[in-house]
Amino acid sequence: MDLRQAQYVIAVVDNGSFTAAAASIPVSQPALSQAIANLERELGTPLFHRLGRSVSLTAAGEAFVPPARQMLRDAEVARAAVTAVAGLDAGRLDLVSLPTLVVEPLVELVGRFRRAHPGVLVRISEPEDSADLIEQVRSGEAELGLGDTVPDDASLEGHLIGRQRMLAVLPPGTDLGSSTSLAATRLASFPLITTPRGTSTRRLLTTALRDRDPDADPAIGVVTEHREAIVPLVMAGAGAAVLPEPLARNAAALGATVAPLSPRVEREVVLVHRRGALSPAAEVFRALADGG
């Protein structure tokens, strides 16, 4: 059995004759006759009574027609479903993002993407750490990853889509003196609040401090996996933190003392994906990230 054969049978039913059906497809009449004859042979039963000048369905043909119609409809449904996904009227875009990049710039990008393509579901997953983010992209679990390093992997491709300045976030009322920035050595004098080893924020913090003074041994005050606890901890006077600018600005609005580090510390925002063709949804998202 075959979609083509089913289509031919339905055409004969709807047109009343083999000749008219063949003309409507279009295909030659003998081709249609043979295709139906082959189907009948395969099924072991004639589907049509040949009455010389007209044809009519046999009982077997009557039974065949309804599921055959359904079959053709399903084929159209399948085709339309795929087209809808390709045309960004449906489907899903799987993203993975470092937690500190979710608020900025991810939410803005996702918001613009969703407004442009409301039919596409966006799923955002949280990686264990930077290595896991790369792995999720490499394995196909996510199609696009938002990280802070261009991966050292030939099968992956990274696009720099922005930079984030890192700011020191200090307890309310901390006296900075006359300077508008905070020296790395001064930062090291605070008990620090940060996430566990292996996370990108932590790596950024230690790298920044060592860059300035390799011998300094920063005093870690609090280590937590709960990023959302960092700002409240600073506010409670538990210590200082280093956060990307958008998060630091939020903390400042709550009363924390915020200052850029001196010298300046930045991290890159990198969009990662597998080398090769992206899905239409991912392609649009990448253009959004590049352009904006």
Added chain:
Amino acid sequence: MDLRQAQYVIAVVDNGSFTAAAASIPVSQPALSQAIANLERELGTPLFHRLGRSVSLTAAGEAFVPPARQMLRDAEVARAAVTAVAGLDAGRLDLVSLPTLVVEPLVELVGRFRRAHPGVLVRISEPEDSADLIEQVRSGEAELGLGDTVPDDASLEGHLIGRQRMLAVLPPGTDLGSSTSLAATRLASFPLITTPRGTSTRRLLTTALRDRDPDADPAIGVVTEHREAIVPLVMAGAGAAVLPEPLARNAAALGATVAPLSPRVEREVVLVHRRGALSPAAEVFRALADGG
């Protein structure tokens, strides 16, 4: 798109890899790869992410799979429906029968057929007259016809499946004297009750009378299209009728005087169908009629 391609895609989804899918069908792995590649080219979108050592569905693939499964199920439904009809577990048998043959022998045949194949619907239509019965069979409106003449038509085939003796049915208390049969000339002396010209019963009556005495002009007492009124009319003394033996026996049970005609008058019972292969249901029915 193609049922085969859909089947291949589903096999990959269910088996997790192209190789395993190919082994399960069975088909060679390159054939499966090419078929899916062709489908993807036709749809304009990849259905699978090729991850080197494993594959996973793209968003388009996710959208494709459910209707594709439905399509394959429908193909099975179509096949099963046809098989059910061919195997006499479903379907319909269209019969057309002269009214006087419905009670005998048709009901008995249909009863036996239905007991053997309860899934097959039997439809019995009533022809206008003998010519219409032939036409219904010839046009395919009915597959089998039960008549009383072998049709003079090269496209049709007639099987003699029995004979029916015609009996005179006379009002209760009619004196037949010592004879156990009724001479044709005696019959002609009764006012006769019969159906309109063109019907097979009428033709049989007049033919029988003329065979005996071409000059006799039978006195027609009542002409009615309502066959079921004939016996009550006889019972009411409205005249005499000539009926096939089974109907006449019923009348006798109600009190009518019944006698075979002398000389004997018979009609043939003929099963008519188009030349060529019959549907399985019709074939079984014909065997039933021939054998019984």
Added chain:
DNA sequence: TCTAGCCATAAGTAGATCCTATCGAACGCA
């Protein structure tokens, strides 16, 4: 009886599908 229309058959060609063999890439193991 003749003509027109419809389906079946025949013959040949173009295309598709399949196979085996092989390649390139990726993963796991040492």
Added chain:
DNA sequence: TGCGTTCGATAGGATCTACTTATGGCTAGA
């Protein structure tokens, strides 16, 4: 880091299928 294994993709060639045009047989209507 190198090697073997396993996976999917590619290449080449044989086979089969489906299409085309041309033609025949049969039916229906003039």
